Amino acid sequence: MSTTATSSTTNNTGVAAASWGKLSFRRSHQNATTTNNKNVKVRGQQTLKQLRRRSNLTIVNVATPSKKSSAEPPKEPKRSAVEIIKENSDFLRHPLIEQLATPETFISEDAAQLYKFHGGYQQDDREKRSFGEGKFYQFMMRTKQPAGLVSNKLYLTMDDLANTHGNGTLRLTTRQTYQLHGILKQDLKQTFRTVIQNMGSTLGACGDINRNVTAAPCPDKKNPSYEIAQTLALDIAELLAPQSGAYYDVWLDGEQVMTVEKPEITKARMDNSNGTNFEGSQEPIYGSLFLPRKFKIGVTVPGDNHIDFLSNDIGICVVNDAGGKHVGYNVYAGGGMGRSHRNNETFPRIASPIGYVDKDDIFYAVKAIVCTQRDYGRRDDRKQSRLKYLVHSWGVEKFTSVTEQYFGKKFQPIAPLPEFEFKSYLGWNDQGDGKLWYGVHVQNGRLRGELKKALRLVIERYELPVRLTAQQDLLLCDVDPKWKDDIHQTLKNAGLKDLDDIEPNDQLSMACPALPLCGLAITEAERGLPDINKRLREVMETVGLTKSDDIMIRMTGCPNGCARPYMAELGFVGDGPNSYQIWLGGTRNLTGIARAYEDKVKVDDLETFFEPIFAYWKQNRNSGEEFGQFVNRVSFEEMKAFSGSYVPGQLVSAERLPRVMVERAALDKLIKYAEENNTTLTAAATKAIMDL
Structure with a gap:
């Protein structure tokens, strides 16, 4: 490990801006270093020990190019362009404030990078461009909805905004939030102001920061673990929320919104006993540079893996003792979905077990992991900057050891948990307090047309709160049983199918928005998956599979994996126009990563491609064996050998292949x-x- 480092500079807030090297040290962080060399030279004859005494010193980790010889002067470490934008932004204020006031229909690239932290993306609708007039700019806004909890007031507000400032639709995301598409620049400030004034927020929904904290959204009052998980999601969102006030400067012209925070959250944020904080900074946890990349956290309960909790940078599971009393949490770290085609140094990864912590320590454990990533995550290459790559490169043991120095104590061994399963929450369910909840299936998360109107009608009529699921669906909560028939019939009249009438593969499917709005999209996802699911069902019926033989299918228009295709039994990952990379072998309980099976499968060839695969499953599976389980039991080599010998319409078993x-x-x-x-x-x- 190189011990080259550079000294810090001070920005106009009096807080140290970044100094860049391969080591990371913070004032009063007495044990943060993993090197035994206590007298490493840094610029002149100063030692690290001396530098650490300086109240404004912060050395933040990036990859530093190795010197060719000791005689050469140290080179400035490489930093990504986004790092410079963040450093010069005065905690995410400039030039976004100035750009929002210009008459153009777009904002500059620097401002667009900052806009992400405030909760959205600048987009170009490729299908609305006019010849010779360039891009058709519009904006997406994403809310922050910890645990997917949505008040009645906020639901009605978002429904209104979709009509008045958006494109008439509401998008439910795979991380339990809303996305509003089609906002014009001239309407941005009013849109944000309306959300903020109606109990909502978008702060940190995008950008290099803690994103929306997901949690199992089930409203079952009979199982208190659900409320514990949902409350923790809300609390962690508060703990890691930006503190500088830039959000209100940008969208409310400095008007502050008063909130009440739990004292234990404030105490944990400001605690610097283990050198985690930027003392005197507007951002005590994030500093002026925030995190190297986006950061995701999910909280679940024993046995319920609805949220894919291992796909997060931090996954947390409630732990109860033998008597059912809540005692603490299991903590996992290093999950993430994003990757790049033809770059084997990028890959999806599930989180590794780090350890168990008592319930009173969870804020400090989460903060310690965030700070480890903040100080050691790479800031030179954004494709390598997620926490998963730090855990992978260091190994779990070293990562845990360094995190414990920020935590101030050891993690305990992981507590035993029951097997996980995927729960969809669809249909009518007993809430456990005399009321009901109704899980509404929303295909690929897009609320539009008559269903959107009918949902508005019943939610407004009965003043219902709502929960958004990680499966892009919606839960109507606190339903009095006497309202059930009216709600059910109103939604059915708007085209909502009864649960038994929904295609099973559709119930399990997810897709990202992709074309035409996402700038990263290579091909279709949201618009393409419904027809592909229909075609796949026809193929399944051709080989003798029945409606009860369902498959968890997920599709993204690019390899970034927003719909988590790498966790699915069958994942479609866009790799060209009307072309997908096929991933197989995720499991229904969402605890393992699928593997790439084939590249460049064209949409027109799907029937030919999948018929032998489904035929092989039909003929050679064990009793009740799900598709993902089957794929993991047999080899890809066997599946491809069978496919090569397969004659359409004629099942050929592996046992009858020539030897x-x-x-x-x-x-x-x-x-x-x-x-x-x-x-x-x-x-x-x-x-x-x-x-x-």
């Missing part, structure tokens, strides 16, 4: 050839025979 016996010496040569050429035995044997 050829070879001498041991020939087999050994074949194995060696396959290893040297990074190929399979089947491919190696096929090549040898075809070359005869």
Whole structure:
């Protein structure tokens, strides 16, 4: 590990701006370093020990280019452009404030980067461009809804804004929030102001910051663990919320909104006993640079993995003792979905178990992990800046050890938990307090048309609160049983199907918005998946599978994985126009990562591609074996061999495939050839025979 570091500079707030090197130290953080060299030279003859005494010193980790020789002067470490924008923004204020006041229909790139932290993206509707007039700019706004909890007042506000300032639709995201699409720049400030004044927020919904904290949204009052998880999601969102006031400067022209915070949250945020904080800063946890990249946290309860909690930077599960009393939490770290095609240094990853903490320590444990990522996460290469890459490169043991120095104590061993399962919450359910809740399926999260109107009608009529799910669905809560028939019939008249009439694959599916708005989209997702699901069901029926044979299918228009396709039994990841990379082998309980099965599968070829795969599952699965379980039991090599021999409409079992016996010496040569050429035995044997 290199010990090169550079000294800090001070910005106009009096707080240290970034000094960049491969080591990370903070004043009063007495044990944060992982090196044994206590006298490393830093600019002249000062030692790190001396530098650490300086009240304004902060050295933040980035990858520093190695010097070619000790005689050469140290080079300035590489920093991504976004790091410079953040550093010069006065805690996310400028140039966004100035850009919002210009007459143009867009904002500058620097301002657009800051706009993300405030809760949205600048977008270009590719399908509304006029010839010769350039991009058709509009804006997306995303709310912050910890645990997906939405008051009646905020639901009605968002429904109104969709009509008056958006494109007439409401989007429910895979992280339990709203997205409002189609906002014009001239309407931005009024849109944000309206949300803020109606019990909502968008602060930190995007950007290099803690994003929306998800939690199992089930309103079941009989299981107190759900309320514990939801409350913790709200509390962590408060703990890690930006503190500088820039949000109100930008959107409310400095008008402050008074909020009441739990004393224990304030205490945990301001605690600097382990050197976690920027003392005297407007942002005691984040400093002027915030985090290296986006940061996601999810909280769940034993046995319920509705939220894919292991796909988060931090995953948390409530732990109860043998008598059912809440005692603490299991903590996991290093999950994340994003990757890039043809870049093997990027990959999806599930979070690793870090340890158990007592319930009174959870704020400090979360803060310690965030600060470890803040100080050691890479800031030179945004493709390598997520926490998962830090955990992967260090290993769980080292990561845990460094985090414990920020935490001030050891993590305890992970507490045993029951097996997890996916719960959808759809249909009518007993809330446990004399009331009901109704899980409304919203295909790919897009609320529009008659269903949107009908939902507005019943939510307003009965003053219902709402919960957004991580499956892009919606829960109507606190329903008096005497209202049930009216609500059910009103929604049914608007086209909502009864649960038994919804295609099973559709119930389990998710898709990101993709085209035409997302600037990263390569191909369709939200608009394409419904038809693809229909075609896949027809193929499944062709090979003899029934309606009860369902598959968890997820689709994204690019490899960033917003709909978490890498956790699904069958994932479609856009890799070209009308083309997808196919991932197989995620499990229904969402505790493992799928694997890339095939690249560049064209939409027009889906029937031909999937028929042998589904036929192989139909003919060779164990009793009750789900698709993901089956794929993980057999090998990709076997599946591809079967597909290569498959005759459409004629099931061919693996047992009936022709076999050829070879001498041991020939087999050994074949194995060696396959290893040297990074190929399979089947491919190696096929090549040898075809070359005869």
